[in-house]
Amino acid sequence: MRRPTLRTGVRWKISIAITAVGALTVMALSLVVHNAARVSMLDNARDLQLDRVLFAQRIYETSKQTRFGAKLNDAALPADLKAKTDRGRKATSVAEGKNGVPDIWAAVPVGNGDVLSLHSTFTDRSSNVISDLDRALVIGSVAVVFGGCALGILIGGQISRRLRKAAAAATKVAEGHTDVRVRDAIGGVVRDETDELARAVDALTDALQERLEAERRVTADIAHELRTPVTGLLTAAELLPPGRPTELVRNRAQAMRTLVEDVLEVARLDSASERAELQEIALGEFVSRRVAVLDPQVVVRVVHESWVNTDPRRLERILGNLLGNAAKHGKGPVEVTVEGRVVRIRDHGPGFPEALLREGPSRFRTGSSDRAGHGHGLGLTIAAGQARVLGARLTFRNAAGSASAPGGAIAVLWLPEHAPTATGSFPILPPQGG
Incomplete structure (x- = not known):
């Protein structure tokens, strides 16, 4: 049972390949850029939060008052951040907040086991920057994908046209137009594998034409050499006495002569030298x-x-x-x-x-x-x-x-509407007036 096949052109295969590679590339780059930008902005927010809590620490140490939203021993302080401050370290932390907006924490020990912490959410401005960046990445990705598709269609179309021209020329060669050359048919300035294919087909055509010509010459020569003895055999058969054996000899000699004449006629037709007398x-x-x-x-x-x-x-x-x-x-x-x-x-x-x-x-x-x-x-x-x-x-x-x-x-x-000329070609007719 034959398996079902899906036939597509080279143009669309190249277009799909370029589009797929472009889409995968821009998706990977977009994810990398998005994550890198988000990490960078979160790092900046943590540094800013740490600077603010250090400033609030200095105010607290001088006035014993908390400012800028700082809290002393905040119960909502993340556990990992609490563990770091217990060891006498200042630290920052990013926690997942409500609605997926990150919470930025910064804490610093202030003595006697107390911890001064500052908590704020990722700013709207930073979120807007990320949103704008994502939007720009999406637009750029779509543009790259469509551009790659157009480039693939352009490149694939050129290759497809050259292959179709090569196929058309090869078909003419198969129909007997041995003067057609695939390399001349595809033309173009760019040299690629299509030209190598064209040269190979032209070389095959030349070799085949030489072989056919050699076979035609051998066939014609053999038929021509047989023509004289067969004619003599037919003449001698006419001199035999009447009878069934004589009739058989004459029939076979006549059949051989007809065969020789037919072979000679085929050889002349193959040589493409025959011209019609119109x-x-x-x-x-x-x-x-x-x-x-x-x-x-x-x-x-x-x-x-x-x-x-x-x-x-x-x-x-x-x-x-x-x-x-x-x-x-x-x-x-x-x-x-x-x-x-x-x-x-x-x-x-x-x-x-x-x-x-x-x-x-x-x-x-x-x-x-x-x-x-x-x-x-x-x-x-x-x-x-x-x-x-x-x-x-x-x-x-x-x-x-x-x-x-x-x-x-x-x-x-x-029969054709316009007969061939004396050279075997067809006349070029003037265009018909409207």
Whole structure:
């Protein structure tokens, strides 16, 4: 069973991390500052209280009178303070008073076992100072937290944008645009780990491109070298006397020749050197005529006629491969529908393999045995390659059905509104006026 996952962006992760660290830091600093200020003010209050009781002691020793609120042998004197004065020491003490306001005590022995003490509460002014300090600390903490969050969003956003650009460029590379470089896509002045990732992906792309190019050259060379002996074998087979063995030899030689020609065509399409020879044609009429020649049993339905600028030879090649695939691996009836610039070819067989729907057609991979157990997987590969030359898009999907009655396979060819130029690129159109 798959565990639930929570997906978040790098921007928010960095923002949360910076905000959390900032919040913990300002909380710790606020507690330290609050406690340090409170202790300092209490120490000052104790020193002031001690000075006052010493002054009251001098008056008492000269006049035997208590002044400034001093008391002689106060019954409420804290026990710890009483113990210190019993040893002949002057001392101060802080006790928890009512409503949480500290009581400041100061006491001094005056002889004959008597103790002169002075008691007062922590002044309102000091409490106000602490309150103002706490308020300032809270405001400062909130400002720091929000500032850290904004800084995290800024930094995380920059990293997130660079990663998204890198991912987009890598996706284009995966789609076959091997001229795209991730390092150029992310740009920027700041150098960080994203650039290292971009350089690694670009190096991987270059190595993969070199390997694919080497494989393409080897495949093309092998197919080219086989072309002459296979042609000779086919010619020699024509000279054999009639019979079942001769027919088998001719069929196998013709199949080998078709395979060699298909491999050469795939190699040419992979080299990206193929260019379309464009003509303006009525798509519905063209498809109807070509399908009637390729397979007269196929029903063609033109929903909406449209004029397109395309290469008729390559378009016919695409139609032939798709119809051949439907006839070989699907079941009738096979239907062709033309609607504007879109051509749909549907059979009523078991449908395309899941691997093909997920990854697209691939050479020498035929998929499941129920649909593509025969052949070499080159038909759809060539059709997809020819569609790229035309600037078109070829998609594959399966129609809805059931286990007892499959819906069949549907191949859809989307011809572009603007055909590619002689160099393979697309024209830059002037902006439309309002």
